[in-house]
Amino acid sequence: MKRFSNTYIFIFSTVMVMLVATLLSFVAEQLKPFQEKNVEIEKKLDILRSVGIARDLDEVKDKDTFVEEAYEVNITKSFTIDASGALKEDVDAFRVNLKAELARAPEERSLPVFIFVEEDGTEIYILPLQGKGLWGPIWGYISLQEDMSTIYGAIFAHAKETPGLGAEINTEWYQSQYLGKKIFDDAGKFTSIRVVKGGADPADPHAVDAISGGTITSVALQEMMEECLGNYETFFKNKSN
Amino acid sequence: MKEREPLFSTKNLNLLRDPLNDSNPITVQVLGICSALAVTVKLKPSVVLAISVVAVMAVSNVVISLLRKSIPPRIRIIVQLTVIATMVILVDEILQAFAYDVSKQLSVFVGLIITNCIIMGRLEAFALANKPWPAFLDGVGNAAGYGLILIIVAFFRELLGSGTIWDYPLFEKLGIFTTGYVNNGLMILPPMALITVGIIIWIQRARNRKLIEEK
Numbered sequence: 001m002k003r004f005s006n007t008y009i010f011i012f013s014t015v016m017v018m019l020v021a022t023l024l025s026f027v028a029e030q031l032k033p034f035q036e037k038n039v040e041i042e043k044k045l046d047i048l049r050s051v052g053i054a055r056d057l058d059e060v061k062d063k064d065t066f067v068e069e070a071y072e073v074n075i076t077k078s079f080t081i082d083a084s085g086a087l088k089e090d091v092d093a094f095r096v097n098l099k100a101e102l103a104r105a106p107e108e109r110s111l112p113v114f115i116f117v118e119e120d121g122t123e124i125y126i127l128p129l130q131g132k133g134l135w136g137p138i139w140g141y142i143s144l145q146e147d148m149s150t151i152y153g154a155i156f157a158h159a160k161e162t163p164g165l166g167a168e169i170n171t172e173w174y175q176s177q178y179l180g181k182k183i184f185d186d187a188g189k190f191t192s193i194r195v196v197k198g199g200a201d202p203a204d205p206h207a208v209d210a211i212s213g214g215t216i217t218s219v220a221l222q223e224m225m226e227e228c229l230g231n232y233e234t235f236f237k238n239k240s241n
Numbered sequence: 242m243k244e245r246e247p248l249f250s251t252k253n254l255n256l257l258r259d260p261l262n263d264s265n266p267i268t269v270q271v272l273g274i275c276s277a278l279a280v281t282v283k284l285k286p287s288v289v290l291a292i293s294v295v296a297v298m299a300v301s302n303v304v305i306s307l308l309r310k311s312i313p314p315r316i317r318i319i320v321q322l323t324v325i326a327t328m329v330i331l332v333d334e335i336l337q338a339f340a341y342d343v344s345k346q347l348s349v350f351v352g353l354i355i356t357n358c359i360i361m362g363r364l365e366a367f368a369l370a371n372k373p374w375p376a377f378l379d380g381v382g383n384a385a386g387y388g389l390i391l392i393i394v395a396f397f398r399e400l401l402g403s404g405t406i407w408d409y410p411l412f413e414k415l416g417i418f419t420t421g422y423v424n425n426g427l428m429i430l431p432p433m434a435l436i437t438v439g440i441i442i443w444i445q446r447a448r449n450r451k452l453i454e455e456k
Contacts, residue, residue, distance in 0.1 A: 004313035012313060016320065020327045027334055034338035042341070 050141035077115040085235035131224025154178040166217030260386035278434040287395035291388025302380030305368040402428030
């Protein structure tokens with residue numbers, strides 16, 4: 001076998017690593033706009049689905065354009081507030097990274113709000129959620145009616161929850177449980193929505209069924225709702241009064 | 242002067258053909274089983290993964306074969322890994338840009354192509370000692386043999402587990418559910434992939450006498 005000197009080995013590996021690094025960073029830079037576009041489309045689609053639009057995209061040929069247009073037409077307003085409910089003028093709601101915001105102190109957080117206007121002019125408020133599931137992040141969007149308490153629509157998504165168990169949170173049957181539930185009780189106290197193991201009383205407006213076998217994901221979902229919607233408590237109260 | 246070998250000589254064609262049957266990476270060499278279990282719930286991700294593996298393997302084999310005289314043997318494994326990892330990252334980036342939904346479904350498994358033992362095995366056993374063209378054929382052949390099993394397994398798991406083919410609701414359109422038939426939830430779980438692979442191995446050995454071991 002041919003023998004190679006140590007110097008040769010060092011030069012070989014240095015050149016190889018530099019070539020590979022250049023190639024990969026070049027490709028990553030070139031593809032970045034496409035990748036960011038995909039993430040943006042997905043976010044818009046999630047927001048639309050939380051108010052019941054674009055739930056079924058099977059018939060749509062060009063998904064990207066459809067989502068862009070539907071978002072443009074339906075989500076007419078968006079703004080960012082802080083925990084006291086005051087408007088933050090300089091922050092674009094769509095660009096807020098909720099995960100980073102949740103890591104800050106509650107009073108420093110930027111909280112995005114998206115608004116969907118129904119045909120009769122009533123405004124539906126869409127609020128983003130972000131939390132930690134069993135294996136990775138979970139997130140979603142909740143939309144509230146004008147009373148700031150009744151849930152108009154909900155969608156949840158996850159990165160890698162267990163298929164058939166925790167992963168069920170992104171299914172229609174699970175999400176439809178939330179419709180019409182209330183996050184404030186009659187006395188005006190913030191209750192969020194509890195996820196009840198063993199089945200919730202259907203008459204209870206503040207609880208839904210947990211997923212059997214998906215306890216940790218269910219609890220994570222409950223905590224996510226409590227924390228994320230809790231941030232908006234002052235805003236909700238100001239609005240509904 | 243030695244006569245030039247034709248591009249598709251029998252020897253070269255066998256490089257392509259053998260891995261599909263006689264030396265199939267999954268059913269005969271039992272390599273790369275882990276990803277075969279994980280992504281075969283649906284046809285679409287399986288086909289995408291199969292294509293990705295073909296691309297990664299063909300290119301890595303050619304690159305290593307071109308470099309085979311200049312790679313210092315002492316660091317050859319690191320060089321092989323670097324080449325494979327580069328290819329895999331390229332494939333991952335491209336999927337994220339142009340096939341976002343599929344890339345989400347495949348999630349970590351694209352990255353895990355790096356650890357697919359078939360690829361390292363072929364680089365070490367074949368590409369390091371052969372010219373680029375046979376190395377290319379060997380890469381395509383082995384990756385295709387892997388992909389073939391992946392797609393067969395995915396076909397049955399999707400059909401029996403979800404009643405669909407390429408997300409087309411076949412059983413529903415045929416009206417099979419009205420007869421009381423129910424999808425088999427077990428087919429969706431990883432153990433059934435193993436059992437399906439087992440059945441394929443059984444059928445293959447029953448038909449191919451060469452594979453039956455002597456006692």
